[in-house]
Amino acid sequence: MLKQFRTVAAVALLTVTTYAVAVDMNGAHPDTYVVKKGDTLWDISARFLTKPWLWPEIWQANPQVKNPHLIYPGDVLSLAYLDRVTAQPGPRQEAPINAIPLADVEPFLKNLTVVDSFKELPYVVGLEENRLRASAGQNAYVLGLQDAQPGQRYAVVRPTVRFGQPKPTDDLDARGDTVPGSGNLWKNYVATGDRSEFLGYELAQVNVGTLTQVASGGVQASTLKLEDSGREVRAGDRIVPVQANPYDLQFVPHAPASAAAPGHLRxxxxxxxxxxxxxxxxxxxxxxxxxxxxxxxxxxxxxxxxxxxxxxxxxxxxxxxxxxxxxxxxxxxxxxxxxxxxxxxxxxxxxxxxxxxxxxxxxxxxxxxxxxxxx
The missing domain is CATH 2.40.10 (Thrombin, subunit H)
Known part of the structure; x- marks a missing residue:
């Protein structure tokens, strides 16, 4: 479920433009700022700008900066002109700031996905020694893996909530069915409107594993050797192929491409x-x-x-x-x-x-x- 995950900051990469645009500066901005380890580009921009999401359009590089797309700890940012922020390079002894190390946000980025359906996916039907839960080094037995080969890696995912409108979420049980009454609370937070729509199911990754044996002969289930000790697997969890890189590594803030109808986005x-x-x-x-x-x-x-x-x-x-x-x-x-x-x-x-x-x-x-x- 979404509440199982949290990230402490955004990943961003400073994109520098070659043109000047009008800038709305904060009245209390400093004349200079030395970039420190742990800074976020959004937070630094908020020191200078009333609209920090506009930094990709207004931060311009000093010609002395060899790579204008990166800002490093120790760089000195100066408001040398009213229409831009310039950077004087500092020592290059540390990695450039991407807000935080990618490892701190990667678990969240890869552990959640939203799909329109999931009940057709292969699923865990049983566990080693008839356990109720299984973790790293133990076997999960899977039904529905067609044309699979030993050595292939799969992610074990768990349906957690159903997203929709006007009721935002309904909890799902181990079978993936909606828990009756689980979404009744939301009537106290969201007004019932004309829009009634199913938006998707959230799948949370709970483990990964390698296929060691495929179903054959009188054996109907394939064997998946679990590798992750973080979260335990249970019967009813679904199986999907592991994605090498299912998400972006860099984010550049910008305004929406088009205006949404009032009340459409919540x-x-x-x-x-x-x-x-x-x-x-x-x-x-x-x-x-x-x-x-x-x-x-x-x-x-x-x-x-x-x-x-x-x-x-x-x-x-x-x-x-x-x-x-x-x-x-x-x-x-x-x-x-x-x-x-x-x-x-x-x-x-x-x-x-x-x-x-x-x-x-x-x-x-x-x-x-x-x-x-x-x-």
Whole structure:
């Protein structure tokens, strides 16, 4: 499940342009800044710019920098001109900053995928010595591996949630069926709307293994030797081929290619927490490649305006604050409220995963995603 995973920062690679554009500088920016190990390009940009997601368009290299696409710890960033940030090279004793070492985010990038269906996939039917769980060095027995060969490597994945609209998620049981009533909580966070749509199933990788024996003769199951000791395998887990490199290694933030219809994009889930998260938390959103979203797309996240009881001219039948999800009756509709910005780093057809970069309040399940410059 998404909440099982968390990443602590985004991976980004500084892309330097050769032209100048208008810059909206922060009023309190320093004259110079020395890049330190552990910096993120987004955070450094936020020191200078009111819109840190625009750094690929406005950071220009000093001609003395041999490789204008990389910034290193020890480099001195200077606001030498009003329309650009220049860099004076420092020592090259450490690796260039990609925000964090790739190893810190790679587990999250490779461990989740979203598919339209999974019940046709091969699955674990049993485990060595009739165990309830199995881990590294033990055997899992798999049904449905057709035309497989010994030595092939497979990932063991587990269906965790069903994404949809208007109810963001439903939990799945060991058979991959929806747990009855598991999504009832979300009616308190997401207003029921006209849009009702299935968005996909989340599959979480729990292990990997090598095929050691294929089904033949009277033996109906193939044998998969498990290699990973991180998470245990259970009967009902699905099997997919291992992908060598299923994700991007570099992300350049940018605004959405097209505007989404109001209410179309919302937060479906938050990693490691129940309903809300802040900077460096991962969220799942209800949009993907079909909506023109790609890796690096930046959104602003908004709390939908409350619908409150007018205690002066409205109903006097209740004394509690009415924070309703829908307008109507004597309720007054208030404006939407900005919460945070998030950058997409993994995109599927109808669902994407994004990293919350910074904000003024927590991002919550059901919050709407808009253009990063929305007011």
């Amino acid at each position: 937060v479906l889930a938050v990693a490691d927490t129940f309903t809300s998260g802040g900077p460096r938390d991962v969220i799942a959103i209800s949009g993907g490649a079909r909506d023109g979203i790609d890796n690096g797309t930046v959104f602003s996240i908004w709390r939908n305006g409350s619908h409150i009881n007018d205690r002066v001219t409205g109903s006097k039948s209740t004394s509690r604050a009415d924070d309703a999800l829908k307008a109507g009756g004597s309720r007054v509709s208030l404006p939407d409220e900005y919460a945070a910005h998030a950058m997409v780093f993994r995109t599927f057809d109808k669902v994407s995963y994004a990293l919350v970069m910074e904000g003024t309040r927590q991002a919550r399940v059901g919050y709407e995603l808009k253009h990063p410059d929305a007011q």
